[in-house]
Amino acid sequence: MLSVSQLTTPPPECSPAYFWQINGQVDIPMLIDELRAMHANGLNAVCLHPFPDEFRPKMMPARVSIPYLSPEWLAMTRALCEECRRLGMNYWLYDEGGWPSGGAGGQVWQNAKDKEAVQQRVYKLENGQAVLKILGANPQVAAPYPDVLNPAVTREFLRITHEQYAKYLGEFFGREITFVFTDEPGTAHCSPGTLGSTADFIAQFRKLKGYDVTPFLPALLAVEKGDEPSEVTTARMDYHDVLSTLFARRFLAPIRRWCRRHGLLSGGHFSGEDTPAGNRFGTYGNIMQSLRMLDVPGVDAIWRQLFPGQRVHPFPKYASSAAHQNGNRFALAEIFAVYGNALSPAEMRWLVDYMLVRGINLIVPSKISTCHREHFMSGIRPHFGRVNPLWPYMKEYHQYIERSCHLLSLGKPHCPSAVYFDIRSIWAGGTAMAEAIRRHEDVAKAMSEKQCDFDYLDDDALAKARVKNGSLLVGKMRYRCLVIPTAGHMSDAAKNTLQAFTQAGGTVLDAASADKAERSAIISPDNPAIRVCKRVVGSNAIYFVVNESAEAQSFAITLPEKKAVSHYSPEDNRVTALTSDQGRFSWHLPAYSATFFITGAIAGVGKPRHPTPAEVAPSVLQRLDGAWTIQARRRIYPGTDDFVCEDLHEAPRPCALGDWRPVLGNDFSGEATYRCTFTLAQAQRIILDLGDVGYACKVAVNGKALPPKFLPPYCFDISAVVRAGRNDLDVTVANTLANALAPDAVLKQWAEKWPLQYEDKQRPFENEHHESGLFGPVTLLEDYD
Numbered sequence: 031m032l033s034v035s036q037l038t039t040p041p042p043e044c045s046p047a048y049f050w051q052i053n054g055q056v057d058i059p060m061l062i063d064e065l066r067a068m069h070a071n072g073l074n075a076v077c078l079h080p081f082p083d084e085f086r087p088k089m090m091p092a093r094v095s096i097p098y099l100s101p102e103w104l105a106m107t108r109a110l111c112e113e114c115r116r117l118g119m120n121y122w123l124y125d126e127g128g129w130p131s132g133g134a135g136g137q138v139w140q141n142a143k144d145k146e147a148v149q150q151r152v153y154k155l156e157n158g159q160a161v162l163k164i165l166g167a168n169p170q171v172a173a174p175y176p177d178v179l180n181p182a183v184t185r186e187f188l189r190i191t192h193e194q195y196a197k198y199l200g201e202f203f204g205r206e207i208t209f210v211f212t213d214e215p216g217t218a219h220c221s222p223g224t225l226g227s228t229a230d231f232i233a234q235f236r237k238l239k240g241y242d243v244t245p246f247l248p249a250l251l252a253v254e255k256g257d258e259p260s261e262v263t264t265a266r267m268d269y270h271d272v273l274s275t276l277f278a279r280r281f282l283a284p285i286r287r288w289c290r291r292h293g294l295l296s297g298g299h300f301s302g303e304d305t306p307a308g309n310r311f312g313t314y315g316n317i318m319q320s321l322r323m324l325d326v327p328g329v330d331a332i333w334r335q336l337f338p339g340q341r342v343h344p345f346p347k348y349a350s351s352a353a354h355q356n357g358n359r360f361a362l363a364e365i366f367a368v369y370g371n372a373l374s375p376a377e378m379r380w381l382v383d384y385m386l387v388r389g390i391n392l393i394v395p396s397k398i399s400t401c402h403r404e405h406f407m408s409g410i411r412p413h414f415g416r417v418n419p420l421w422p423y424m425k426e427y428h429q430y431i432e433r434s435c436h437l438l439s440l441g442k443p444h445c446p447s448a449v450y451f452d453i454r455s456i457w458a459g460g461t462a463m464a465e466a467i468r469r470h471e472d473v474a475k476a477m478s479e480k481q482c483d484f485d486y487l488d489d490d491a492l493a494k495a496r497v498k499n500g501s502l503l504v505g506k507m508r509y510r511c512l513v514i515p516t517a518g519h520m521s522d523a524a525k526n527t528l529q530a531f532t533q534a535g536g537t538v539l540d541a542a543s544a545d546k547a548e549r550s551a552i553i554s555p556d557n558p559a560i561r562v563c564k565r566v567v568g569s570n571a572i573y574f575v576v577n578e579s580a581e582a583q584s585f586a587i588t589l590p591e592k593k594a595v596s597h598y599s600p601e602d603n604r605v606t607a608l609t610s611d612q613g614r615f616s617w618h619l620p621a622y623s624a625t626f627f628i629t630g631a632i633a634g635v636g637k638p639r640h641p642t643p644a645e646v647a648p649s650v651l652q653r654l655d656g657a658w659t660i661q662a663r664r665r666i667y668p669g670t671d672d673f674v675c676e677d678l679h680e681a682p683r684p685c686a687l688g689d690w691r692p693v694l695g696n697d698f699s700g701e702a703t704y705r706c707t708f709t710l711a712q713a714q715r716i717i718l719d720l721g722d723v724g725y726a727c728k729v730a731v732n733g734k735a736l737p738p739k740f741l742p743p744y745c746f747d748i749s750a751v752v753r754a755g756r757n758d759l760d761v762t763v764a765n766t767l768a769n770a771l772a773p774d775a776v777l778k779q780w781a782e783k784w785p786l787q788y789e790d791k792q793r794p795f796e797n798e799h800h801e802s803g804l805f806g807p808v809t810l811l812e813d814y815d
Contacts, residue, residue: 032440032570034634038603040436042120043208045074046393046428048414049124049364053081053092054401058106061400062113064415068398069117072425074432076114077122077211077394078107082135085128088171089785090405098127098135099190104198111202121202122394123210123294125191125285128173130214130301130313132281134190136173138183141190148176148183150218153225153247160247162227165218178215178281179228179273188288196292204293209326211394212285212298213364216313217277219301223251226273226313235272243269254460263458267519270457274315282323289325297326297362297392304335304345306467309456316453318488321352326392328362331381333791334369338380338580338622344474348451350389351485354443355505360392367396368788370795371412372768374725375420375427375740380578380622382431387561387576387624389485391438393431403672405784411792412767417673419666419700419764423726423738426601430741433600437626438574441567447511447547448487448502449473454519462518469515473544477513479558482547484513493523500535502527511537513544551575552588559583560619570630577619589613591629594638598626601741607638620743648717648811654759655807658706660685660693663762665700667770668779689724690803691769699770704761704804712754715813720744722805723763730760749813765802772796 048068052061068076082098083091096102114121127135142148150165167174176183192210199207217226225247228234235243246265249258282296289296300314300321314320321327327349335341346363353361363385366373382393398415399406415421455466477484487495487504496503501510512531520528532538539546550562551573559579565572571591577583589595594610605628609615613629659682666675682705685693690702710716720727721744728738731751739746770776777793780786 031630032567032628032632034605034632037437037598037605037628037632038433040432042074042118044392044435044439045120045432046395047075047077047120047122048073048395049079049397050076051079051081051397051399052094053399053406054403055093055095056106058109061106061110064400065110065113065119066117069119071421072428072432074118075120075122077124078110079124079397080127080135082127084136084169084173086172087169089787090409093401099137099194104194107195108198111199111206114206115202119206120208121206123195123199123207125210125212130175130216131212131298132178132183132187132215133173133175134187136169137190138176138186139167139174141186147229148180150175150177151227151229152218152220153227153251155223155248155251158248160244160251177228179217179231179276181280184281184284188284192285192288200292208295209297210285210289210294212296212324214299214301214313214330215281216301217273217315219313220311222253222311225250225269228276231272231276234276235269238272238275239268256460263519266459267454267457270310270315274319277315278319278323282320286323286325295325295360297324297328297360299328299330299349299362299364303329303348304331304343306456306470307463309453310459310463316488316490317348318352318451318453318486319490321349322356324352325358326360326362327352327358328364328392329390330364330367331385332367332369333788334795336381336384338377338578342475343471344388344478346385346388346390347474347484347486350443351487354389354445354485355491355507357506359439361390362392362394363390364394364396366412367410368791369412370768370792371418371771372766372796372799373412374766374799376622376742378427379430379741382434383576383622383624384578386434386438387563387574389443389563391435393435405780405786407668407673408780408784408786408789410788417666417675418767419664420726420740420766423728423740423764426738426740429603430600433603434574434624437572437598437600438563438565440572441565441570442506444550444564444566444571445483445485445507446509447477447482447484447513448504448509449477449484449544450492450512450514450517450520451486451488452516452519453488454521455516458519466516469541473513473515473541476545477547478561480545480556481549481551481553481560481562482545483550483563484547485509487512489521489524492527493521495527497527497530497534497536502531502536511539511547513539513541513547515541515544551590554586554588557583557585560585570628570632573627573629574624575617575619575627576624577621580621582618582620584616584618586614586616587627589627589629593629594631596628596632596635598628600626605632605635607635609638648813650809651716651812652708652810653807654706654708654809656706656708658685658687658704659683660690661703661705662694662698663701663703665698666767667697667699668776687804687806687808689801689805691801696800697769697773698802699765699767701762701764702803704763706759708757708759708810710752710754710757713752715749716752717811717813718746718748718759719809719811720746720761720804721807721809724765724802724805725799727761727763727804732758747813761804761808763802763804766799768796768798769800769802772800
């Protein structure tokens, strides 16, 4: 039986761990001050992200004052680990200087006696012949990335990085240091007309597949015409299978073995896992195979690959499926890089909830930088930390993530269905690939909209699965249903398992009937905006219910357990008894929001209240439509060579509630305080509802400050600070940094002085959410709690 203390006391490893980019002068006392500030802002984990001079010296030159992986660098990391120990924080060990992981900031290549021997290789078609090419390295442009299919490269990478960290930080392993983050490793990216390779690829292919692939290479490199012989298609699938297998065995497996020997968990993600076509043209081979080689498999959401009202894709489930089947506790997501500075708090919560309800339970946001000078002003945005006006308000958000990740790491996932991941059809290319990808995405959407949770299952996992009592046993998971969107090229071993499953009475569905799979919960009326996932902890079940739409949703929910139901709010970290009447109740979820329900007895929870808070409409006591003033308090803007954070001392000005830009200027990013007075006949229990806020706020009543609010709704319990008679109300609002970056003059100044790498993606995003301020309506509500 769960207890309230178990639910409300998350461990530090569940905290969001921001990439902390070391990209300037290294001053250990300054770094320790920054670490303490992060901790004070609700963060109990951090991932130090080295950004050495040699990473991208031409496009993103840094001025790090100590060499990467030098004794001075390692001493710095030790000092920070010691401070994490004092603060009770978790320290993620990032294994590269920049990215992708595997080159040690170019040192693997630099240390090689024969530099060509460690460089990446690809096949290209020249005059109808397949020619093996060695990709060039130019350290003046970027740190050379080696051939990670070469076992010697992996050994050297581990020697240079992991072994050195073990010497300096070994006493923190398994304690403050739990995770090692491997970032976007892989083979050479292969557009159509190229194929990744390594020095002994042909020999390894013959060993694994039993025939010589050389005669097929010209056909594999040629443009597909759709009518190729079946043996060519087979050779193409085999080629990608061997490439993927070598990457898993020669790079990922040795790293995982090293981590496990040292009491650590290997984690990270690959490049471009958001598109199924990446399994053929990307750098990781079979995404499911690669993710299974990590103790903490992960994905990345950058440049708004996921965003409200736009693209919807199931790729976070690749990582969570691998974690579930391996019996791993965690799956991670790196998020926000190149999303731009216009993100609203509601959108930020939407993205985290999107990940969580698809099985992710560790969040690595990008990024906090130690230096914002020069081209780093325009670099990977959003900027978090001291130059972001919203940063002082984000403790609530950090705690929301930590608490949610904690609950979603308890017990075991409940996914009664598996969806066949048709990797071989993707490798086959042509119409088979296009159809497999289309149905892959359509099935995921249909099942999610019916609250039918699922894991993915590729050929390798299906071939190794066992059939027992009508269920499919895949690692630590048991599936009663298998959905097969397409299967034109399923392996013979996988077909054998499928046949055994069918004969044992297992349920097999096609793409058209996928939404008939078992539901995690029954939502009525049917509501495609609601997503549900479930975890089982002994006699309890934890449900995470998400509204992914821009509109509030009201619905009835029926849970299969005929037990009492409690409600857990990650915003205020409170568990309350909800109902004891057979697991059916009504609920209301605001736009872009989520909540938890827990079935079964919970130690420390009282009796259900009737009616529940969700069923009570608070009454309006007073609407504050009187005279308001506004006073600009703090402004952040890009200066000549760095951001300027300026405290202002302007006089208050009369204003109406609404967009502050006509008063403060279109390019104002920072904080401003609204003031008004109101009168009460008597002090009483009151909720202050600020209505719409752009985009975070804090409140003081009669000079007494309340904790700030980052996440909507922007409501404050002011019962303890109001009094009979006149009351003074201050509402300080912060907007995003996007307004200050929007003027054309800013872009012109940056473009004239520095290289701009991601501006074409970030700047269009930052045209959103320029409206700022307190919009209201501001009302005083009767406190129904």
